[in-house]
Amino acid sequence: MTAATPVGVRSRRTADVPALVASASQGDARAVGRLISLVEDASPALREVMALLAPRAGHARVIGLTGSPGVGKSTSTSALVAAYRQRGMRVGVLAVDPSSPFSGGALLGDRVRMQDHATDDGVFIRSMASRGHLGGLSWATPQALRVLSAAGCDVVLVETVGVGQAEVEVASLADTTLVLLAPGMGDGIQAAKAGILEVADVFVVNKADREGADTVVRDLRYMQSLGTQSPSQAKVEGKWVAPILKTVAARGEGIEDVVDAVEQHGDWLARTGELQRRRARRASDEVEAIALTVLRDRMGDLRGGNVLEGLAERVVAGELDPYAAADELVAAVTA
Amino acid sequence: MTAATPVGVRSRRTADVPALVASASQGDARAVGRLISLVEDASPALREVMALLAPRAGHARVIGLTGSPGVGKSTSTSALVAAYRQRGMRVGVLAVDPSSPFSGGALLGDRVRMQDHATDDGVFIRSMASRGHLGGLSWATPQALRVLSAAGCDVVLVETVGVGQAEVEVASLADTTLVLLAPGMGDGIQAAKAGILEVADVFVVNKADREGADTVVRDLRYMQSLGTQSPSQAKVEGKWVAPILKTVAARGEGIEDVVDAVEQHGDWLARTGELQRRRARRASDEVEAIALTVLRDRMGDLRGGNVLEGLAERVVAGELDPYAAADELVAAVTA
Numbered sequence: 072m073t074a075a076t077p078v079g080v081r082s083r084r085t086a087d088v089p090a091l092v093a094s095a096s097q098g099d100a101r102a103v104g105r106l107i108s109l110v111e112d113a114s115p116a117l118r119e120v121m122a123l124l125a126p127r128a129g130h131a132r133v134i135g136l137t138g139s140p141g142v143g144k145s146t147s148t149s150a151l152v153a154a155y156r157q158r159g160m161r162v163g164v165l166a167v168d169p170s171s172p173f174s175g176g177a178l179l180g181d182r183v184r185m186q187d188h189a190t191d192d193g194v195f196i197r198s199m200a201s202r203g204h205l206g207g208l209s210w211a212t213p214q215a216l217r218v219l220s221a222a223g224c225d226v227v228l229v230e231t232v233g234v235g236q237a238e239v240e241v242a243s244l245a246d247t248t249l250v251l252l253a254p255g256m257g258d259g260i261q262a263a264k265a266g267i268l269e270v271a272d273v274f275v276v277n278k279a280d281r282e283g284a285d286t287v288v289r290d291l292r293y294m295q296s297l298g299t300q301s302p303s304q305a306k307v308e309g310k311w312v313a314p315i316l317k318t319v320a321a322r323g324e325g326i327e328d329v330v331d332a333v334e335q336h337g338d339w340l341a342r343t344g345e346l347q348r349r350r351a352r353r354a355s356d357e358v359e360a361i362a363l364t365v366l367r368d369r370m371g372d373l374r375g376g377n378v379l380e381g382l383a384e385r386v387v388a389g390e391l392d393p394y395a396a397a398d399e400l401v402a403a404v405t406a
Numbered sequence: 407m408t409a410a411t412p413v414g415v416r417s418r419r420t421a422d423v424p425a426l427v428a429s430a431s432q433g434d435a436r437a438v439g440r441l442i443s444l445v446e447d448a449s450p451a452l453r454e455v456m457a458l459l460a461p462r463a464g465h466a467r468v469i470g471l472t473g474s475p476g477v478g479k480s481t482s483t484s485a486l487v488a489a490y491r492q493r494g495m496r497v498g499v500l501a502v503d504p505s506s507p508f509s510g511g512a513l514l515g516d517r518v519r520m521q522d523h524a525t526d527d528g529v530f531i532r533s534m535a536s537r538g539h540l541g542g543l544s545w546a547t548p549q550a551l552r553v554l555s556a557a558g559c560d561v562v563l564v565e566t567v568g569v570g571q572a573e574v575e576v577a578s579l580a581d582t583t584l585v586l587l588a589p590g591m592g593d594g595i596q597a598a599k600a601g602i603l604e605v606a607d608v609f610v611v612n613k614a615d616r617e618g619a620d621t622v623v624r625d626l627r628y629m630q631s632l633g634t635q636s637p638s639q640a641k642v643e644g645k646w647v648a649p650i651l652k653t654v655a656a657r658g659e660g661i662e663d664v665v666d667a668v669e670q671h672g673d674w675l676a677r678t679g680e681l682q683r684r685r686a687r688r689a690s691d692e693v694e695a696i697a698l699t700v701l702r703d704r705m706g707d708l709r710g711g712n713v714l715e716g717l718a719e720r721v722v723a724g725e726l727d728p729y730a731a732a733d734e735l736v737a738a739v740t741a
Binding site: 117118121122124125126127128129213214347350351352354355357358359361362363364365366367370379380382383384386387388389390391392393394395396397398400401404405 | 452453456457459460461462463464548549682685686687689690692693694696697698699700701702705714715717718719721722723724725726727728729730731732733735736739740
């Protein structure tokens with residue numbers, strides 16, 4: 072079976088992983104979708120998939136897009152997709168946003184495409200459930216990014232609602248993080264609270280035709296002027312000060328400026344070595360998370376074998392404290 | 407130093423842990439506070455603290471209290487504290503609720519007491535930050551529960567805002583979980599979405615003097631009638647059907663009914679063996695979480711020693727996939 076052979080993935084029970092990866096690398100949307108499903112289902116085939124994808128997994132620029140519900144994340148994502156398509160780039164979208172109309176499907180376990188881009192084969196859109204990972208991104212997000220990158224996406228937009236620590240997580244995954252705000256949502260105060268100053272590489276004040284947009288811009292400038300640059304930014308030469316842009320995403324206004332700002336940030340990342348640092352940190356986090364999962368699975372096996380149950384019972388009975396029990400568990404796992 | 411000796415905890419840099427534990431066991435509020443601070447700071451003394459507390463750590467009934475912002479969690483907590491105090495019980499409160507007036511202090515790293523109970527030495531109140539744990543409870547919550555239990559609390563109320571997965575988490579910690587709702591908040595629909603049917607042992611419709619309270623009750627009854635009992639409930643003999651109670655917490659109305667329902671649920675837990683099961687599950691989760699932290703720390707040490715960095719760089723370069731890298735990391739940790 073050659074790379075060009077279309078693979079009838081839906082008719083197979085056991086995926087032919089190398090063929091699937093080959094098809095996905097050719098940009099076959101069904102193969103890409105199937106691979107992301109394997110990722111989401113934590114399929115045993117995942118290891119083989121990731122091994123095959125490794126050489127192409129770092130191709131895409133990853134752009135995070137976060138903000139409170141109602142700021143227009145989905146509209147902005149859609150407008151950005153259109154802008155990148157006009158530049159001839161292949162675009163992936165991962166919507167990990169319980170409030171997003173795109174991600175409604177994920178909750179039901181299926182897939183929803185953005186209306187405007189449904190027939191464009193240069194666009195891959197995937198909604199992902201965030202369950203299994205408290206209030207944040209799906210644990211499968213980094214691996215879905217690898218799939219989209221290997222499928223030839225030049226840009227992947229990761230859209231997530233800025234609730235809890237999700238915006239911190241998306242920033243840890245992304246090369247460039249866009250923080251969206253909108254007038255009339257008390258965002259100025261929210262911004263200070265949630266520490267979005269630390270994660271934003273570009274601020275986008277959407278719905279800028281509404282009253283109060285300038286106030287949001289002013290509040291952001293004021294907060295920036297307080298000099299609370301993020302530690303990671305302070306460390307590198309030539310600080311990046313997040314630009315504050317105004318958009319009306321529903322009409323496409325200001326979107327080109329956002330794309331330009333992302334490009335400038337990309338240049339800055341490359342020039343300062345920060346891109347390499349961010350990606351290394353991301354890979355460290357990913358490897359560590361997988362290693363912990365492996366170890367947790369071993370504990371689960373021990374759970375089945377009553378080791379953990381026995382320890383837990385002694386903790387409940389007050390015979391053992393949880394730390395001493397954990398030491399015994401670690402000893403069992405690493406034996 | 408005997409157990410009765412008051413310990414000048416604030417004046418010491420290094421805590422005398424056995425003395426501190428002894429004072430806390432006598433109900434000394436400052437010692438209790440100091441121990442919870444050791445817990446929150448993940449102090450190296452934590453292991454010693456937990457070892458000393460183990461025999462008394464399971465004394466308290468743990469009552470979870472969750473609901474959306476605005477349903478009156480803090481008012482209800484305060485009313486419940488008063489009701490338990492009237493019954494002569496010692497009460498602890500852990501407020502892990504970013505929206506709570508009590509927990510405002512936690513964000514600033516200090517402590518705020520409930521006005522009404524500030525001078526009552528039978529009440530311990532502690533606010534805890536939820537940071538470091540995505541959108542949910544602090545990782546330190548189970549251990550703070552142990553401290554309060556060992557300090558002689560008969561009941562500990564854990565108040566948390568029902569956002570993200572927090573209500574699932576609080577239910578996993580609590581013997582009995584109260585889910586609060588209020589009229590006019592679209593809670594009926596919210597309830598179905600968030601799966602609170604699965605976590606609620608008692609439903610409390612607060613602000614029951616407001617229009618729409620009966621609609622909330624009716625919606626809950628309807629959802630219950632759909633028969634979606636939680637799997638854990640279905641497993642045990644004699645299903646528990648969560649009662650739906652109406653309160654006006656601000657005036658103390660209906661609070662006695664809530665206390666009675668909690669007691670009935672406690673009887674049911676004991677009779678069916680579910681109490682033991684819940685506590686064993688809770689201890690398993692706690693032990694596993696600590697064990698994973700221990701292993702993560704070992705990885706962190708390896709990080710310092712460049713093992714993880716080296717692996718991450720090879721992942722970024724596409725030479726290694728993250729699973730293969732994780733296997734190498736696990737091998738290094740368990741070597």
